[in-house]
Amino acid sequence: MATIELKNVTKSYGSLKALKEASFRVEQGEIFAILGPSGCGKTTTLRLIAGFEKPDTGEIIINGKSVAGMGFFVPPEERKVGMVFQDYALFPHLTVKENIAFGLKKMEKATKEKIIKTMLEFVGLEDLTERYPHQLSGGQQQRVALARALAPCPVVVLLDEPLSNLDADMRTQMRAEVLRVLRAAKTTAILVTHDQEEAFAMADRVAVMNAGQIEQIGTPEEIYHYPSTRFVADFVGQADFIDGIAEKEGIITEIGTFPNNTALPKGTKVQLMIRPDDISFDSTEKGNALVENHQFRGSENLYTLRLDSGKRVHSSQPSTTIVKQGTRVRVKATPTHIVAFIGDKLVR
Amino acid sequence: MYPEPNPTAKNGVSNPNRLPLFLLFSALVVAIGMMLPLTYLILRSASLGDEAWNLLIHPRTIQVFVNSAFLALAVTVISAIIAVPIAFLTVRTDLPGRRYWSIATALPLVIPSYVGSFAIIAALGPKGSILQNWLAPFGVDRLPSIYGWTGAVLSLVLFTYPYIVLSVRASLHSLDPALEEASHSLGYNRRETFLRVTLPHLKPSIIAGSLLVALYTLSDFGTPSLMRFDSFTRAIYIQYQSSFDRSMAAILALLLVLFAILILLLEYKARGKAKYYSSSTGSQRPPRDIELGRWRWPALLFCSAVVGLALIMPLGVISYWLLQGISMGEQLMFVWQLALNSVYVSSLSAFAVIAAAIPVCILAVRFPHTLSHLLERSTYIGFALPGIVVALSLVFFGAKYATVLYQSTAMLIFAYVVLFIPQAVGTIRASLLQISPRLEEAARSMGYNLPKTLLKVTIPLARPGLLTGAALVFLTTMKELPATLLLAPTGFNTLATSIWSSTNDAFFARAAAPSLILVAVSSLSMIAIISLERRKDEKVKK
Numbered sequence: 023m024a025t026i027e028l029k030n031v032t033k034s035y036g037s038l039k040a041l042k043e044a045s046f047r048v049e050q051g052e053i054f055a056i057l058g059p060s061g062c063g064k065t066t067t068l069r070l071i072a073g074f075e076k077p078d079t080g081e082i083i084i085n086g087k088s089v090a091g092m093g094f095f096v097p098p099e100e101r102k103v104g105m106v107f108q109d110y111a112l113f114p115h116l117t118v119k120e121n122i123a124f125g126l127k128k129m130e131k132a133t134k135e136k137i138i139k140t141m142l143e144f145v146g147l148e149d150l151t152e153r154y155p156h157q158l159s160g161g162q163q164q165r166v167a168l169a170r171a172l173a174p175c176p177v178v179v180l181l182d183e184p185l186s187n188l189d190a191d192m193r194t195q196m197r198a199e200v201l202r203v204l205r206a207a208k209t210t211a212i213l214v215t216h217d218q219e220e221a222f223a224m225a226d227r228v229a230v231m232n233a234g235q236i237e238q239i240g241t242p243e244e245i246y247h248y249p250s251t252r253f254v255a256d257f258v259g260q261a262d263f264i265d266g267i268a269e270k271e272g273i274i275t276e277i278g279t280f281p282n283n284t285a286l287p288k289g290t291k292v293q294l295m296i297r298p299d300d301i302s303f304d305s306t307e308k309g310n311a312l313v314e315n316h317q318f319r320g321s322e323n324l325y326t327l328r329l330d331s332g333k334r335v336h337s338s339q340p341s342t343t344i345v346k347q348g349t350r351v352r353v354k355a356t357p358t359h360i361v362a363f364i365g366d367k368l369v370r
Numbered sequence: 371m372y373p374e375p376n377p378t379a380k381n382g383v384s385n386p387n388r389l390p391l392f393l394l395f396s397a398l399v400v401a402i403g404m405m406l407p408l409t410y411l412i413l414r415s416a417s418l419g420d421e422a423w424n425l426l427i428h429p430r431t432i433q434v435f436v437n438s439a440f441l442a443l444a445v446t447v448i449s450a451i452i453a454v455p456i457a458f459l460t461v462r463t464d465l466p467g468r469r470y471w472s473i474a475t476a477l478p479l480v481i482p483s484y485v486g487s488f489a490i491i492a493a494l495g496p497k498g499s500i501l502q503n504w505l506a507p508f509g510v511d512r513l514p515s516i517y518g519w520t521g522a523v524l525s526l527v528l529f530t531y532p533y534i535v536l537s538v539r540a541s542l543h544s545l546d547p548a549l550e551e552a553s554h555s556l557g558y559n560r561r562e563t564f565l566r567v568t569l570p571h572l573k574p575s576i577i578a579g580s581l582l583v584a585l586y587t588l589s590d591f592g593t594p595s596l597m598r599f600d601s602f603t604r605a606i607y608i609q610y611q612s613s614f615d616r617s618m619a620a621i622l623a624l625l626l627v628l629f630a631i632l633i634l635l636l637e638y639k640a641r642g643k644a645k646y647y648s649s650s651t652g653s654q655r656p657p658r659d660i661e662l663g664r665w666r667w668p669a670l671l672f673c674s675a676v677v678g679l680a681l682i683m684p685l686g687v688i689s690y691w692l693l694q695g696i697s698m699g700e701q702l703m704f705v706w707q708l709a710l711n712s713v714y715v716s717s718l719s720a721f722a723v724i725a726a727a728i729p730v731c732i733l734a735v736r737f738p739h740t741l742s743h744l745l746e747r748s749t750y751i752g753f754a755l756p757g758i759v760v761a762l763s764l765v766f767f768g769a770k771y772a773t774v775l776y777q778s779t780a781m782l783i784f785a786y787v788v789l790f791i792p793q794a795v796g797t798i799r800a801s802l803l804q805i806s807p808r809l810e811e812a813a814r815s816m817g818y819n820l821p822k823t824l825l826k827v828t829i830p831l832a833r834p835g836l837l838t839g840a841a842l843v844f845l846t847t848m849k850e851l852p853a854t855l856l857l858a859p860t861g862f863n864t865l866a867t868s869i870w871s872s873t874n875d876a877f878f879a880r881a882a883a884p885s886l887i888l889v890a891v892s893s894l895s896m897i898a899i900i901s902l903e904r905r906k907d908e909k910v911k912k
Binding site for chain 2: 072073074097098099100101102103104105107108109111113114115124125127170171174
C-alpha cells in the first residue's frame with residue numbers, strides 16, 4: 023500500500039490550470055521530489071496533499087484512506103501530514119522547545135519531554151531550547167522547522183522549497199543534514215524544488231513537472247540519462263540538440279555518426295540530445311568547429327564551440343584545460359546511449 | 371512618528387565631523403526653545419520647595435490621579451473590546467461591504483474630541499438637548515446627567531477606538547498565513563489556532579494601539595473639560611483659572627507629563643515588539659477569508675451600531691443643530707470671522723514650524739553626528755507634552771519674564787511650534803532622505819558654498835515634503851484647543867475655542883457650524899496623512 027497516492031487530480035484557479043490530471047504514488051519510507059520551474063504547479067500539489075487546497079477533480083489517498091475527492095474532504099488538522107514551509111513559519115512568540123512541542127497534544131509530560139529531547143538531538147540543536155526564532159540563523163530555523171514537523175510522527179513530511187532561503191554554502195551543508203534526518207527518522211517525504219541538484223542529491227525518485235503537467239517520474243539517473251520529453255531533457259542538466267538524419271549506417275550528424283538503435287526508417291529527421299560531458303575536442307587545422315569562449319566554473323571549464331554550420335555545442339573540460347578563443351578544433355561526441363527526439367517526442 | 375534609526379553614511383556629506391556653524395546655531399536655538407516649556411515648568415515646581423511635596427500628596431492631586439488612571443483604563447479596555455473584533459472582521463472574514471466598513475470604522479478619528487463631546491451633550495444632555503426636547507412633550511423636564519464618567523468614557527471611546535483598529539489591522543495584514551497553516555498541519559482546528567497562534571501574534575499591536583488611546587485620553591482637554599470630568603487636564607485648567615497661586619496647577623502638569631512620557635516609552639517598546647512578529651520572508655499567499663455564514667448578521671449589526679454612534683450620530687447632531695440655528699435666525703456671519711482667525715493663526719503656525727524644523731532636519735540628515743541627532747530628538751519632546759501643559763508653562767514664563775509677550779500671538783505661535791514641530795520633523799526628514807547628496811556635491815563643485823547650495827538646491831528639491839509638512843501642521847493647528855484657549859489674545863476666538871465655549875454654555879446651535887467646518891478640515895488632514903503613508907511605503911519598498 024502506497025503511503026500517498028494521487029489519482030487524476032486537477033486544480034484550477036479561475037482560468038489558470040495549476041494541475042492537470044496529476045497521478046503518482048509515493049511508497050513508504052521513500053523520499054520523493056517534485057522538480058520544476060516556478061509556476062509549474064509543484065507547490066499546489068503539496069498544498070493539495072496537506073489539505074490547504076481542495077482538488078477540483080480526482081482523488082487523494084493517504085495510507086489507503088481517501089482524504090479528498092468524490093465530494094469528500096478531510097481538513098488538514100486531521101491528516102497527520104507534517105509540513106516544512108519555505109519561510110519555516112516558526113511561531114515567533116514561542117521558544118524553540120515550545121515550537122517543537124506544539125504538535126504534541128494529549129501526551130504525558132514525560133513522553134513529550136523525551137520526544138522533544140530526541141528531536142533536538144536529531145537536528146543538533148540541544149543548546150538552543152530557550153531561544154526565540156528571531157534569535158536563530160537561517161540554517162538553525164530550518165532545523166527547528168524540520169524537528170517540529172517530525173515530532174508528532176506524521177504519515178508523511180512535506181517540504182516546500184526547503185533550502186531556497188539559505189545562501190549557497192549553507193545550502194549544500196543543509197542538504198546533507200536534512201537528508202540525514204529524514205533517513206534516520208525513516209519517514210516518507212515529498213519535497214518540492216526548482217533546484218535540480220537538490221532533487222538529485224536528496225530524492226529516491228523525482229517527478230519533473232511543467233505547466234501543471236507531470237512530464238516524467240523516475241530515479242535521478244533515469245531522468246538525467248533517459249529523459250522522456252524534450253522539456254525534461256532541457257530542464258535537467260545542460261543539453262544540446264543536434265540535427266541528424268537516419269540512414270543505413272546510422273544517424274548522421276555534423277559531429278559524427280551514431281547507432282540507429284531504434285530502427286528509424288531511412289531519411290527520418292531527428293534531434294539527438296548530447297550532454298556537455300559527452301563532447302570532447304582536439305585542436306587541429308582540419309577541424310569542424312571554432313572555440314567561441316569558455317566559462318570557468320571552479321570545478322570545470324564549460325566551453326562553447328561553434329560548429330561550421332553555425333550551431334553551438336557545449337563541452338565540459340577539466341578546469342585546467344585552457345584553449346584559446348578562435349582555435350580550430352575537431353568536435354567528437356561519445357554519448358553512452360542515444361536519446362533522439364522528433365519534435366518534442368522521444369523516440370523509443 | 372518616531373525617530374528612525376541613524377541614517378546610513380551615504381546620506382551624509384563628505385565631512386560629517388565639521389558641522390556647519392550657521393546650521394548648528396539655528397538648530398540649537400530651536401532645540402533650546404523646544405525644551406523651554408518643560409524646563410520652566412520643572413523650575414517653577416522646584417521653586418516651591420517643600421510645598422511641592424504637600425501639593426503632591428494633597429487629596430485633590432490623588433483624586434485627580436486616580437480619576438485619570440481609571441478613565442484611561444476604562445477607555446482603553448472598552449475601546450479594545452470594540453476594536454479587535456472590528457479589525458478581525460474587516461481583514462480576515464467575508465463580511466459584506468468589507469471595504470466600506472474598513473473606512474467607516476476608521477473615520478471617527480476625524481472628529482476632534484470637543485466636537486464629539488459637543489455632539490453627545492447636544493444629543494443626550496440633561497437640558498436643551500435633542501433627546502430632552504423630543505421627550506419634553508411627555509413631561510420629561512430633565513434627563514439623567516450625561517456629564518462625568520458616562521459622558522467622558524463614551525466620548526473618548528467612540529472617537530479613539532480607531533487607533534486600535536488601525537494598529538491591529540496592520541498586524542493582521544502582516545500575519546504570515548503559513549503560521550496558521552503550520553498550526554493546522556500540527557493538528558489544531560480553527561478556533562484553537564486563533565487562540566494559540568493568531569491572538570498572541572496580535573498582542574503587541576493591541577497593546578501599542580491601546581497605549582495610544584491611553585495617551586490621548588490623558589492628554590485630551592476638550593472631553594474632560596466639557597464633560598466636567600475631573601482628570602488632569604480639566605483640573606489643571608480649573609486651578610489655572612481660579613486660584614491666584616497656580617502652584618497646584620504646576621504640580622499637576624508635571625505629574626501629567628511624567629505619566630505621558632511613561633506611556634510613550636511603553637508604546638515605543640510595544641511597537642518594536644510588534645515588528646518582530648511580522649515575518650516578511652517567503653511566499654506571501656493571501657490568507658483565505660473566514661466564512662461567517664449566519665454570524666454575518668450579528669457582525670453587521672455590531673459594525674452598524676459602532677459606525678452609527680461614532681460617525682452618523684455626531685454628523686446628524688451637528689446638522690440638526692445647524693438647521694435649528696438657521697431656522698432660529700442665528701447669525702452665521704460670526705463663523706466667517708472665526709474661520710478667518712483660525713486660518714490666520716494656523717498659517718503662521720505652519721510657517722513657523724517649517725522654518726524651525728528645516729535647520730534641525732538638514733543637520734540630522736546631511737551631517738549625522740551625535741550632536742545633530744540629539745538636537746533632533748529634543749524636538750520630539752512635543753509628543754509627550756499635552757497642549758494644556760505647554761500653555762501653562764508659557765503662561766508662567768510669560769507672566770514672570772516676558773510680560774510684554776503674555777497673551778500675544780507670538781507666544782501662541784511659539785506654543786504651536788513646540789507642540790507640532792515633531793510632526794514636521796518626521797515629514798521633512800523623510801523627504802530630505804529622498805534627495806541624493808550628490809546633487810548638493812555637484813553644486814559645491816560648481817562654486818556654490820553651503821548656504822547657497824541649501825537655498826538653491828536642497829530646499830527647492832525638498833519643497834513637496836515641506837509643503838506636505840506645512841499642510842499637516844496647518845490642519846492640526848486648526849483643531850488645537852487648550853493652548854489657544856490659554857494663550858490667545860483676549861477676544862481672539864478660533865473655530866475650536868468657539869465650539870468649546872458654546873458647548874460649555876449649552877448654546878448648541880452656535881457650535882454647529884464651526885463644528886462642521888472643523889470636521890471637514892480634519893478629514894482633509896486624514897487624507898493627507900494616508901497618502902503620505904502610502905507614498906512612504908512605496909518608496910521604502912524600492
